[in-house]
Amino acid sequence: MKLKKTFLTVLTLAFTLSLTACGTKDTATTDSNTSGTDKPALSGSILASGSTALQPLVDQVGKKFMDKNSGVSIQVQGGGSGTGLTQVSGGQVQIGNSDVFASEKIKDEAAAKALVDHQVAVVAIAAVTNPEVGVKSLTKQQLVDIFTGKITNWKEVQGKDVKIAIINRPSSSGTRATFEKFALGTKTEDLKGSIQEDSSGTVKKLVTETPGAIGYLALSYIDDKVTALQYDGVDANVDNVISGKYPVWAYEHMYTKGEPDASTKAFLDYFMTDEVQNGDITELGYIPFSKMQVKRDVEGNVTK
Amino acid sequence: MKPKTADKVATGIIVFFALFIVAILLGMLGYIMVRGLSHIDWHFLTSPPQTIKEGGGIGPQLFNSLYLLVLTMIITIPLGLGAGIYMAEYAKPNRLTDTIRLVVEVLSSFPSIVVGLFGLLVIVNVFGLGFSLMSGAMVLTIFNMPLMVRVTEQAFRSVSREQKEAGLAMGLSKWKIITSILFPVALPIIVTGTILAAGRVFGEAAALLFTAGMTTPRIHFDDWNPLHAASPLNPFRPAETLAVHIWKVNSEGIAPDALEIAAGASAVLVIMVLIFNLLARWLGRALYRKFTSIK
C-alpha cells in the first residue's frame, strides 16, 4: 500500500512536470487519463521482446501500465530486433520490438505482411567524431566519401591532419541501416580495417578514445565527450527532426501478429497518450511520435 | 663454465616469466579492485540499476546470479551424480563406456556460445520457455554436467577397494554400498568439485545472452511466491545475471556512471569467484576431516 502511494505521488509529480513542459495539451491529457480508468478491467499477460534500444522504454511504460491495470502482467525481454521479429512471427511473444520495418528484416513476404506495425517513437542518429578532429559539419557527399574510403584524412574536409578511423556497426544493425539509408543514401561495403561494434556504449567509448574516429550514435547517447556533426549544415537536434529538416531518423516499432487482443491493444494505445509521449519517451531520450510534423513510409518517402 | 651460465640464464628466464604471470594477475585484480571497490557499498549491492540516472545498483542482478546458480545446481547435481556413479560403478570397460566418456569430453569442450544458441533454438523457442531463468539453468546444466560426472567418477574411484569389499561381505546390495558406504567417503571430493563447477556458472555470459535474457523485470523482494510474475523466485521470468549485466552496461549503458558500475560489478564478480574458490577448499577439507575422524 505504502509503495503504491509513493509511486502515485511520483507519478503525479512526473505528470505535473510533463504538463508544465507542454502546457498547451492539458485537456487531452486529462481526457486520456479518465477514459483509462473508465474501461472494464483488463487482464492477461503480455510478453514483449526485441530491440535493446527500445527495451528500456517498453519496460518503463509497462510498469506504469501494470500499476494502472493490476490484472495485466507485462514482461519485456531484450534479444535484439531480429529476435523480437522472429518471436512475434512464431507466436512466442505478443509484441516484437524492432528498430526497423519488419519487411526489411523478414524476406518472406507473407510472414512480414502478417505483422501489424505500431510506431511509438522516433530515434534520430547523428554522425559523431572525436572532438580533436576539428570538423563541425559535413555534407552528405563528404560522409559518403568517408564511409566508402575515398576520404581518409580529416584535412581533406578542412580538419586537422589526422587519419580517419571509422567505427561502424555490423551489417545487420538497424542503426547502420538507418544511417546508410537516410544519411548516406547508399549501402556501403565494409572497409578493411574499420571497426564494427553493435552497441552504442562501445561505439561512444571508442570514438571518444580513438584519435580521428568517426561513428554514429542515437541522439540520447551524445554528450560533450564527442562532437555531433551538422549534416549538410543542419544541427542534429530534436527540433530539427520534428520539423523534418534533419533527415537521419527512424521509427521505433512494436509489432503484433495480426490485430492485438484487448489488453495488448490497450497497452499499445497507452503508448500514444500524451502522458507517455511527452513523459517517458522524452525522458528516455526518444522523440515523441505524436509530435512529428512529417511522416515516412517503408520506402522512405517523407510526407508532411 | 658454459653450461653453468646457460643454466643460470634459463633459470632466470623461467623465474621471470613465472613472476610475470603473478604480476599479470595482481595487476588485473588491482585494476578491478581500485576501480571497483570504491563504488561498492550496501546501496550498490541492493538497489536496482538505473537506465539514465546515476547511482544505479546491481541488486537484482546479484540475486539473479545466485538464484540461477541454485536452480542450475538443483538440476545438475542429481543428474551429474547419477551419471558419474554409473561411470564409476556400473559401466563395463567396453565400447559403449568409451563412447560415453567421449560424450562427456565433447560436451565439456563445446564453446559456450554454441550451447547458448542451441538453448535459444530449442529451449527458448521450441519448448517455449522464453528468455527465462529456467532456460538459463538448463543451458548451464549442459556445461556443468560433464564436470559433475568427472568429479563424481574420480571421487568414487578414489575410494579404497577394502571399503567396497567390506560392504559386499556384509551382504549389502551394490546400490546400498554406493549410497551408504562409498558416497560419504567420496563426498568431500564431490563437494569441492561441485563448488568449483558452480563458480563457472557465476561467470558465464555468452550462453546466457541467448537464454536467460538481458533484462530484469521489476521484481518485488517482498513477494516470495514462485508463481507470481513479479516474485524473485519465479523461475520463468527473464533474468539478467551479473556477468551479463557487465557486458550490457559496458556496451549499452547510457547512465553517466556506467563505467564505474561495470568496474564495481566486475569487482563483485571476481570477489564471488574468490569466495567460491576458498569455500570449495575449506568445505572439502572440513568434510574430509569430519569423515576421517569418524573412522
Add this chain to the structure above:
Amino acid sequence: MSAKPDQPYLLRKHKTEEWIGRGYTTICVMFLIVIIISIVYFVASKGITTFTKDGVSVSEFLFGTRWSPDDNHFGAFPFIYGSFLTSLLAAAIASPLSICAALFMTEIVPTWGKKLLQPVIELLAGIPSVVYGFIGLSILVPVLRDTFPGQGIGVAAGAIVLSIMILPTITSIATDALSSLPRNLKEASYGLGSTRWQTIKGVVLPTVMPSILTGVVLGMARAFGEALAVQMVIGNAPHVPSSLFESASTLTSVITLNMSNTVMGTAQNNALWSMALILLLMTFVFIFVVRLLERRHRL
C-alpha cells in the same frame, strides 16, 4: 533391519534396490547422450540450410572472402581465418609462459613455487570472460593504440586477451605432467653431471612434451570457442587482416554481433548457424587431436 534375515525378502529388497540404482544412473547417462545428439542434430540441421536452401556453395562459404549479406555474398573465410589466427597466436604466446610457470612450480622451487603460483593459476581460470574483455578494452587497447600503428583494437589485442585466458589450461596440464615424472629419470641425468637446465632441456621436456602439447591443443580449443572477450577487443571488420594491429573478426564474434539482429530463417541468420556448425565440428577436431596425442603418449 530385522535381526533374523529373511532370505527371500532380503533378496527381493536387494533386487529392487539394485533395479532403482541401476535404472536411475542409466537414465542420467542416457540424458547426457540425448543432449549431445540433440545439440549436434539441431545445430547441424540449421547450419546446413545455408547450403541446401539458400544455395550458397560450401566452397564459397569456406573460402570466399566477401561477406556482404545484403548482396548475398556469404564468404566466411575472413572469420575462419580470424579464429585460427587468434587462437594460434594465443597459444604461441601462452605456451612458453605456461611451460615456465609449470617448471617454476615443479623444478625450480618445488617447495614454495606451487604455493605461490597454484592459487594464481586457479584465479586466472576463475575470472569470468566478460571481465577479461572489460580489462582488455580498458587497459590493453589504449596501450596498444599508443605504442603500435592502428587503433589499438585488432588481432593482437584479441590474441593477448585470449592468451591470458588459456594460460591456466596449459599450465595445469603441464604441471600435472611434470610432477608425475618418475624421479629416477631426473636423478640419472643429474648423476651424469648435468646442470638443471641441461636436465630440463634434455630429459624433462622431451618426456612430457606430448602432455604439454595436449594442454596447448585444449587451450587452443578454448580460445577458438571464446566469444565475448574477443568480440570486445578485436574490432570485427569482416576482412582478412593484413596486419596484427588491424581490425578483424572471428567466427564467435560475428555470431554474437549479428545473431540477435537477424531474423531466424533468413539467409544471413542461416549463415551464422553454419558458423556455429563449424565451431561444433572444430570441437570434434580438437578432441580428436588430443586423443591422438594421448595415444602416442601411452605408447
